[in-house]
Amino acid sequence: MFGYHNKILIIDVSTKSWRWEDLQEEVVKDFIGGSGLGAYLLYHYCPPGADPFSPANPLIFCASPLVGSRLTTTSKFAVVSKSPQTGFIGDSLSSSSLALSIKGIGADAVIILGSSSQWLSLKVDESGIQFNDASHLLGNTTSMTEGHLIETFGPGYGIACIGPAGENMVRFASISNDGGRQAGRTGNGAVMGSKKIKAISFKGYKKLNYFNESNLSKTRKQLAIKSLGEATEKYRTLGTMANLSVFERLKVLPIGNFRNQSNKDFHSISGEAIHNEEKVSTSHCANCTIGCEKLVTIPNGGSAKVRLEYQSLFALGPLVGISDRETILKSSKFCDEMGMDTISAGSTCAWFMECMQKGLLPKQWLGLLPTYENDEDLLRKLLNAIAKRSGIGDILAEGSARVSKEIGLGTEDFAMHVKGLEMPGYEPRSLHTMALALAVSTRGACHNRSSAYEYDFASSSDSGKLSRGQMVVDGEDYSAVMDSLIWCKFVRKVFDDFYVESSEILNDVTGWDMDPNQLARCGERINNLKKQFNIREGWVMDQDNLPKRIFSEPLSDGENRQSLSESDLGTMIKSYYDAREWTSDGLIPESKLKSLGIEC
């Protein structure tokens, strides 16, 4: 088979053994790679009802058919497991040379099973797999760990590692690679920590053949040129930081744990201000021509740089009511070094700070609080405590959903999560298509698996007459295909006709004869399988919902009142289930599964 190795590497860290299994062509024709293949493998390798921290929960790294093709933005991989935050499918993507290293060892996916009794650093290369003792790496930050392993093993290794947060099984711990890139959401770093794996180093150069190298060569050049055009201008200039000032102006920037009451001016943390006033350099993922990454030199931080994204700016700034640039930059860097998802970390702190302000903390917690001078100091100390699970941090490391459920007192109503995953920086009371997408997403409150905000940010004539349910379905299926091939989302506007061009490219890679409709059908199949996994793991309809605050506290701004009622969301959810051809309870009929070729 062209474009694939047809192999899965399965490593059992309980027995320190490994084996290779064949990957059937029918499977990748249906689920492609990346997030889609990861969903398939999770469904089949995770026993029903497995605790996310149990040895049975597989930690899956998936490459994709486009990895290694040198097409722009395709050096990406997916990490998939049962999420310790949601109890449902947890998948996150990351980028750059690690994707090439994983595929370079001759695997389309690597599944890690079991749990070690001692901390391990895995070394995977053409000589086999070494299960090295990692006790000397414990407590090291992500950059220290990666640096140490590069120094020990020499160049050419792609490294996935966890920081102290992953070691301590902070439920929103991330997996770090390539100098600070993060597979950030859904807590895969905590799963890696539960297996006592500090790091995995991959090195390999197994080549793949492509069906039509001549066509691919032309496509490579064409896409590279187009990727430098208008369609990616924002990402090249300011990166995702550009969102902050725009979102603030459009009143879709969540502030103060979504209370959106603040007398603070966030101008100084806008992408434009940071660009003009700080030292900012640009970086690229491997094989990427866009270069969206903005590395900001931290004020009073020596030469330290932070890879800054909008979601980190939002979650460690406005969401916690902080506008001090230095605090935000240092907090973002701290989360990356500790290996924590900035969105969940910031949101959990925002919830906790509101509990403090309202005097809702249980008495027994008061002795666990750090002393602090101001909100900025409190945020720094909370993040530090969470990463180390010290004092109050040991409680907050469970995430806002679990902790609010434990203490009650109405604090659940302002724990801003869906299915246990904290919400990203998009205001659902104003952005109603996005609100629906956040409510129904299989991985919890997620902005990256639907791109539904695009409908809210478009003129009405662009959206046509689609129902919101159909918009979210289309966005989810499209995103599932992108995340499985894998293209970076930032290249999406480069295509004139995404499904036509992507299917042609996939055919040039594999020699298949997949038409655009069949490729779109893959997206539908992947989303149905993800949902079916969640149903198997206990999903109930009530979990397709938003936090109560969204319904009970409308946004008010003089004449404009932005709100979303529970009933309006219910209507949209019904329209989504209808568009998916699911039952009114959100379940997937057997006939639907059968038509998609999903065997459960």
Next chain:
Amino acid sequence: MAINLTVELYGNSRIIAGQKLVQLEFTESKVGAVDVIRALALLFPALGGKVLDSGDKRLLSSYVFNLNGVGFQDPEKLKLCDGDALLILPSQAGG
């Protein structure tokens, strides 16, 4: 009657122009997107090719109009009134 507009610049348009707000005054009774783009091109020639197409009098596809922070507007349907704020925003919403 003159029509006074505030144009708010975001993203690269703000960086190139070096300012967040631009006040424009039009003596015409009807003002549309083309008039605003023409005025901005005169004030900030460096926006040409980066934010707007001075020749075709249009925003590049990487930018969109928003009127008064409320609604996203098709340029050809844009009708501006005295006191309006016209936002020029990066069109890519993701991140």
